[in-house]
Amino acid sequence: MIKMKKLISVLCIGLLVISCTACGKSAKTGSNSVLMEAKDSENQFPNPENKVTFDMFVDCTWLPYDTMEDGIIEQLIEEQTGIKINIVKATDAEQLNLLIASDDLPDLVMTSSSSKLNKLSSDDRCWPLQELIDKYTPDFKIPEIEQKLNALSSENGKYYMLKNEFNTIEEIQNAKNIGPNFGQLIMREDIYKELGSPALQTKDDFFALMQMVKENYPDMVPLTINMRQYGGLAQLVGYDPVKPEDENGNYVCDISDPKYRELCKVINDLYRMGYVTEENFTFTSDEQTFQNIGTGKAFMVTHFAGNDEQNFTARVKEEVPGAKYVQVPLMKDWNYTMPVSGWSAMFITKNCKDPETAIKFLNWAKQKDNSIALSTGYKGIDWDYDESGNIILLERRQKSVDAGTKDADYKGDGFIFSADNYITISNGFYAVATPETRRIYDDAVKRANWSNALDLAYPKSGTDIRIKFDDISTLSSESFTKICTAKSDEEFNTLYDDMVKEAEKIGLQEVNEYLTTNYNKLCEDLGVK
Template sequence: MRLKKLKLGFILFFLLLVVACQDSGNETTNKSETTSDGLTTLTVFDSDANPDWVEEMETPVGKRIKEDTGVLLDPEFDIEGGQTKIPLMIASGDYPDMIVSKGADQLVDADALIDLAPLIDEHAPNLKKMLGEDGLNRLKWSEEDPSIYVLTTAPVDNEQITPSYGAWIQHAVVKELDYPKIRTLDDLKNVVKEYKELHPTIDGQKTIGLTMNTDSWRIQSSFLNSGFMMTGGSDDGEYYINPDTYEATLHYRRSIEKEVFKWWNEMNSEGLIDPEMFVQKNDQFEAKLASGRVLATIGPDYLMANPQQALREAGMEERMYGVYPVTLNEEFKNRSYQSNGLQVGWGISITKDCEDPVKAIKFLDYLASEETQIMLNWGIEGEHYEIKDGKRMIPEDEWEKRNSDKDYLKKTGIGFNFARFAPRYGDGVLDSTGQPFTTNTRELAIQNQTDTENEVLKAYGAELWKDLFPSAEEFPVKPWGAAYNISIPANSELQTINQRALDITKQLVPKATLADPSNFNVVWEEYMTALKNVNIDKAEDEYTELIRQKVELWSE
């Protein structure tokens, strides 16, 4: 550990200079303190943005949490994933009470985090119940260091209702074309092409066949991830993991994925994709979908929430989107429902600067309790839901608010506002009364669908979009979890190579997509050569070793 500290000190030397030059008058409080009304303030840095957060927790759910725990959270949210601010914390040696990180290697190397294992054992019965022995075993840092530094914030035993990734197509398109088969990328292309030719404009605006959300990190989760999602891979970030040998390959280097990006090239050459696709921002993408003139997109479900809600609020049900399990050809299966098991690696930690770690762990344990889990999903009884015949139910007018008010979560505090700070029960998990913790159940999802959506699903012989996708039972649980959650040693050569490879990918894959079809192979070979030149083979070997170590640790 001493050698690690020395190495870290040299690396962060210039960051220390930056911190030293900051105006002390602009420093923020980052230690727990007691407010005038007797609440204990716990500061927390979150590596993600949260537009729904309300200061002082002044929402119905937030107020109840303050009353129950005596804790006021003082969060700082980041849009860079903590990439800049966490190194600055390490350089200064000054930390908030808690940190939500996307990989904590550099924090662990800096001795910034405390071991949560004894705190959980003594003060967190709800966390122990939720995670179980197997889950707590997965949280161990390494074989050499069995400490628990990071508490996962992922859902536990999740049986997701909405497919996590697929091709999203307007209901109006499939209805007018008499519900065509949509199974392959060529099926998707034909549907978009035919409808676009029939309707070159929609509501006076030029029709866009297909666009993608490529703003910042979203280019990976949508456009770049189409490479493995369309060729039978599950989401492991930038790497494809061989399920038999655990060998890691930068997924773009799989020859079959070249065919996916060649399809993108063909779509572009035929004028079927948005010419602004690689330069637009997130709000532009959402505005285009909400206008009703985009026929299709591909990507994860969470990038569709705002446009879908906007279309529904505007009464444009037929321009909303259904999600289909499209792959390159019928040889492959969409693996949206393959289980990772409990996801660990990313999550919340308590730092060495927290003056009351017992208070902090008890707060996290409170979030994991059955009563709080129900509140975070359903809201306050009598205000957001009712009990009838012993069952929770949401009144029709409240459902309407949930569906049409884009600020519903912000106004109520329901949802990810607080659930993001601790593990949570996933969809399909039942409480002690036999009722689901979440509102995302099959029955409620069907009830919540629009008439148009039900009409389209019925035409395809389904009740939910989930019914069109291969089920979780068709795939084994991944013994390495999700590869993108596996911690990479801080400041390692692997991190450097991965970043260089990603920079090259963000430049050359779009270039190949936009190239003249006669030049696609040339650009692709340029891309493959550039990856070799940054020593990607070495990165794959090191990543393979990390995967195998994780599998071995979890199998003990």
């Protein structure tokens, strides 16, 4: 329904954590974070001489590698734990559902899909984590709020997973060097400077810049929209792409937010003025967006704020040596909710050949230095801490980042193993960010709306309200291209109004009431925002 959530994130969450490296400072002692400050001895796996191979299904079609073999992260895991991970990457969104239905799950499963989290959170399919903890790792303490949040996916009050990307809002606001990931605009700095670095704070400024690019660089495409992430354009109209609201400030479906209509109209105007190509609306993968970047024809791109401008620069520099991509500073009407309810999670299935080693591995992965290592590599070789306790990248890792080859070299990310919390990941974004991007991150942290409950407010899979929710989401998604490529204002208004009427037939009012009520109840029950 809300296309720019997660994965936007939420997830949009997809490249959101691929770009990250790791964290600097963990939450202070006594916090609600599972990621723990640990002594060096506690970072060590209890019995690395016990060799175990786990088969693991990773429910991410977009994962930039098909195997961890020959990667630095695989080498690190095997050396320090004795565990070898054979990953199977999803080929489509239904593959895991088929494995669940056929009771053919491997040892471990990672997914971020809310419906699949619900299906896996049962005694029939996976181990309740507290049961394994009590039996094998009693020192592994899970704070109550995280137990409650993860248990929301089950029907029996047990929790079968520990989502990554979670911290309390208080922890985040007290932390330093947070690099939040959100829908962002990324542009060619060299071209922007050649145009005189014009003002870029309002919608009028944006359209003026698009026209300047079109007139002065006729062979370039002024704007390339990543169809998976166009939340950066929402700031042109002050729309919050993660928490749509009606006129009364209630959390609702995107098509019920008047500013979403304004966003669609802006995109339609961009199309009709020739700033976005018609072909762009047929893109179905990130790679199609990247092709425009690699040829040097893309001036501005909608994407994620996870330092991908550095990857884009690496892609284009062979074609255009002086080219450089940078993130666009947040505009005047930027409005964004950062949901921190957790994202993906690793499950230990009932088919797991060695659940004792699996829960010990999860405990090991959650330790501070190990969590960083699972995304960034070896401490002392790939990364370390400075005098203030902030993470710094060392020569080997930095070379890989600069060359745009870190995914091929390292083949691993802590999110696969539920190792990361939000601060871990965000510190990682910040660690590799340029000074200009760090200023944007600092601005975003101050201006963002933060919520621990938002991503938990969706209807549960299998319910009547969830079916209506999904049908409206599909309607919104399928209508988007037609609406945004309308040939006239009259056609735009007709198409948008028809979409809303169809949604009302499905049950739009009922779904909106559910989202509003459930979100407010979660905030009250969990004592969070």
